[in-house]
Amino acid sequence: MVDAAIRRAKELGAKQNVAVLDEGGNLKAFGRMDGAPILGIEGCQRKAFTALYGLSTEALYQRIKDDPSRLIGLSHFSRATVVGGGLPIRVDGELVGGIGVGGGTVEQDVACAEAGLGVLNAV
Amino acid sequence: MVDAAIRRAKELGAKQNVAVLDEGGNLKAFGRMDGAPILGIEGCQRKAFTALYGLSTEALYQRIKDDPSRLIGLSHFSRATVVGGGLPIRVDGELVGGIGVGGGTVEQDVACAEAGLGVLNAV
Amino acid sequence: MVDAAIRRAKELGAKQNVAVLDEGGNLKAFGRMDGAPILGIEGCQRKAFTALYGLSTEALYQRIKDDPSRLIGLSHFSRATVVGGGLPIRVDGELVGGIGVGGGTVEQDVACAEAGLGVLNAV
Amino acid sequence: MVDAAIRRAKELGAKQNVAVLDEGGNLKAFGRMDGAPILGIEGCQRKAFTALYGLSTEALYQRIKDDPSRLIGLSHFSRATVVGGGLPIRVDGELVGGIGVGGGTVEQDVACAEAGLGVLNAV
Numbered sequence: 001m002v003d004a005a006i007r008r009a010k011e012l013g014a015k016q017n018v019a020v021l022d023e024g025g026n027l028k029a030f031g032r033m034d035g036a037p038i039l040g041i042e043g044c045q046r047k048a049f050t051a052l053y054g055l056s057t058e059a060l061y062q063r064i065k066d067d068p069s070r071l072i073g074l075s076h077f078s079r080a081t082v083v084g085g086g087l088p089i090r091v092d093g094e095l096v097g098g099i100g101v102g103g104g105t106v107e108q109d110v111a112c113a114e115a116g117l118g119v120l121n122a123v
Numbered sequence: 124m125v126d127a128a129i130r131r132a133k134e135l136g137a138k139q140n141v142a143v144l145d146e147g148g149n150l151k152a153f154g155r156m157d158g159a160p161i162l163g164i165e166g167c168q169r170k171a172f173t174a175l176y177g178l179s180t181e182a183l184y185q186r187i188k189d190d191p192s193r194l195i196g197l198s199h200f201s202r203a204t205v206v207g208g209g210l211p212i213r214v215d216g217e218l219v220g221g222i223g224v225g226g227g228t229v230e231q232d233v234a235c236a237e238a239g240l241g242v243l244n245a246v
Numbered sequence: 247m248v249d250a251a252i253r254r255a256k257e258l259g260a261k262q263n264v265a266v267l268d269e270g271g272n273l274k275a276f277g278r279m280d281g282a283p284i285l286g287i288e289g290c291q292r293k294a295f296t297a298l299y300g301l302s303t304e305a306l307y308q309r310i311k312d313d314p315s316r317l318i319g320l321s322h323f324s325r326a327t328v329v330g331g332g333l334p335i336r337v338d339g340e341l342v343g344g345i346g347v348g349g350g351t352v353e354q355d356v357a358c359a360e361a362g363l364g365v366l367n368a369v
Numbered sequence: 370m371v372d373a374a375i376r377r378a379k380e381l382g383a384k385q386n387v388a389v390l391d392e393g394g395n396l397k398a399f400g401r402m403d404g405a406p407i408l409g410i411e412g413c414q415r416k417a418f419t420a421l422y423g424l425s426t427e428a429l430y431q432r433i434k435d436d437p438s439r440l441i442g443l444s445h446f447s448r449a450t451v452v453g454g455g456l457p458i459r460v461d462g463e464l465v466g467g468i469g470v471g472g473g474t475v476e477q478d479v480a481c482a483e484a485g486l487g488v489l490n491a492v
Contacts, residue, residue, distance in 0.1 A: 037422040053160045073206040083442035176283045192307045196329035299406040315430045319452035
């Protein structure tokens with residue numbers, strides 16, 4: 001999944017950090033492209049962790065963006081973020097982990113995370 | 124209290140984390156339902172801790188929501204949150220702890236926390 | 247200073263946490279009234295620390311409240327807050343520390359911090 | 370670079386903290402002027418770290434200020450801030466570090482950081 005996300009990043013001209021967490025929130029795989037901003041190391045892990053909620057971080061943001069208590073509150077949790085680029089990983093409908101990508105624009109981050117998920121369909 | 128909150132969660136079809144803190148802010152009891160989002164582990168403890176202020180986290184939010192200094196400021200405290208779902212626990216009018224529930228919608232979280240409190244009346 | 251702040255709190259019917267930091271940001275004195283919310287332990291220390299900037303936390307908030315980069319940014323610093331109730335301590339015009347009070351309303355917090363400072367004038 | 374930033378601060382009558390990080394985010398040089406607010410110790414390091422993204426913290430703020438998910442989200446990262454006063458350090462177009470200044474007004478912070486960068490052109 002990390003390789004697939006990085007391949008997509010190369011196509012987009014982005015430099016990304018990619019994290020995959022298992023369902024327990026523990027880091028399973030991680031890759032940082034040469035030149036990717038180190039700010040994204042934390043960012044992509046927060047995104048992957050938050051996606052374990054069962055929603056993409058973008059969808060979660062859309063759900064809570066008009067409620068400051070949750071928007072601000074959730075952002076304060078130690079390992080959470082509602083910045084786009086985190087996606088839940090599901091196998092046969094069951095949540096088994098999260099993938100997060102950080103370093104590019106939100107659109108690039110999301111595209112690369114989706115590319116990572118795409119590997120599952122290709123198996 | 125944790126059991127009662129979880130029973131209510133089952134009725135609502137929610138998957139919850141439930142924390143009970145004593146009046147010193149220390150964890151007294153905790154339960155996580157199978158499949159409950161791990162994001163809520165921190166969330167429910169923050170809610171319970173904040174409720175030790177003597178107000179539900181929802182009521183506290185209503186009180187400070189129009190003052191950014193307090194809304195943003197309080198959310199930054201290490202163990203606080205103003206997301207709904209935290210309730211003070213009182214026995215004979217005296218604050219003896221806090222209960223927090225996290226993992227569902229705010230409405231579900233509040234309902235389950237209230238169910239936890241309901242045990243006290245039933246004793 | 248802590249005693250004076252607590253005396254004022256009693257007059258106001260508030261239950262407060264009071265912290266005094268030296269100019270290096272280290273805790274010099276602290277007092278928590280019986281029944282004061284433990285949420286305020288962190289709060290009053292953040293207020294006192296932030297006041298070492300040389301402004302009351304209220305004045306700092308007024309200065310930055312219309313600039314989200316600073317309002318949100320500053321609130322994220324590990325030991326800062328712009329919630330009212332922190333005052334710089336000056337002796338002969340020189341900054342020698344900060345006092346912070348947390349646990350009541352902002353008005354009560356500020357009044358108690360001012361009472362703490364009042365000791366200096368009485369010496 | 371730290372010396373140059375401090376010289377500029379003296380001209381402006383500001384009391385600054387100045388941090389220079391290498392491209393790995395590790396502190397390379399730091400200076401705090403007598404009387405500079407200790408709040409700025411963390412601030413200037415956050416600014417320098419964030420500038421490793423490849424943009425000034427001001428430019429990053431301008432880019433994300435209308436998107437609460439990123440404005441609030443990024444501010445929560447452990448070492449990030451979008452307060453002005455952080456600049457990327459480039460040599461021959463390549464990012465080699467970040468400089469951050471904190472303690473004065475944002476305008477002063479930026480001016481001092483730019484003065485620090487100016488040393489590179491003078492070499």
